[in-house]
Amino acid sequence: MKDYNYRGGVASMNRDKETLLKQIPIISNCKEVIQINKGFSSDEKFLVHMNDDNEKLLLRTFQLEEFESKKKEYLILERMWEYKVTCSRPISMGELGSRGYMITSYIEGKDAEDEIHKYSAKEQFDIGFEAGKELRKIHQFTAPCHITSWHLRKEKKHKKYYEDYLACGIKVENDQKIMNFIQENIHHMKKRPNLFQHDDFHPGNIIVNNKQFAGVIDFNRYDWGDPIHDFLKIGIFSREVSIPFSIGQIRGYFNNTEPDEYFWRLYSLYLAMCVFSTVIWTLKTIPDNMDDMLGKVYAFLEDHDYFCKIKPKWYTEEMHVR
Secondary structure, rough: OOOOOOOOOOOOHHHHHHHHHHOOOHHOOOEEEEEEEOOOOEEEEEEEEEEOOOEEEEEEEEEEEHHHHHHHHHHHHHHHHHHHOOOOOOEEEEEOOOOEEEEEEEEOOHHHHHHHHOOOHHHHHHHHHHHHHHHHHHOOEEEOOOOOHHHHHHHHHHHHHEEEHHHOOOOOOOOOHHHHHHHHHHEEEHHOOOOEEEOOOOHHHHHEEEOOEEEEEOOOOOEEEEEHHHHHHHHHHHHHHHHHHHHHHHHOOOOOOOHHHHHHHHHHHHHHHHHHHHHOOOOOOOHHHHHHHHHHHHHHHHHHOOOOOOOOOOOOOOOOOO
């Protein structure tokens, strides 16, 4: 879904599959259907070239048992469009044989993660700034009433991760110092709002085109809780890709003003909690990548002097490049 113009990423598709897909009413008269072989999702993805004005659509097919979760994602996209978020527009959803399908508009461009290093510092900052403005729109969506409070859910998860960490045999340097910081600041979560979280907001899910922000994708990992938690990926991933983008995202979110100490304290709290969850998640899912993931952990620990500082070293208020 992230890059529909890349070389080597499309595959020829057998005629039977193309004929089957063209049974979907909205694309029955399309010019061409091209399979996309990029990304880690189990979904099959297709770029659909329509006959009208060179329109392109994105078609995703998935297992029928995923239909209800995909329906929720579709409804999320509808709500994002109501909030004027620059994202894929949901168009159609249904069943096709033994598969479900979802059709959305296609965002022209490429992953910011792959492209942004080619741009100037100002261009990177500006893309981050626009991304931050979009994130602010995303956070307008209030959690449904049945969703329990953020701090109760987050504290419960953290307690389990920390217990598993103590038993796992891997030790992070100064782990007690990190835990002390968490214990001293965890009460700040108690009055935080319960809002929509993209939960995977970083340059890999930002599309750029002609050196400009073009849209945000991949809402399927969403959650509900403190909107500041959506800045977590800056410390783990985005700052490695582009510091100007990361600073721009923060400033764009806060309408080109500096965030207050409360923001940085919560941001640091969530990063500190992430130390232990990262170790356990990596052990369970990608154990061969433990050294790489610990490298990311130690990078943000150094950014904060193991949380002696709540504002990271890479963040400079003087970067007024917009």
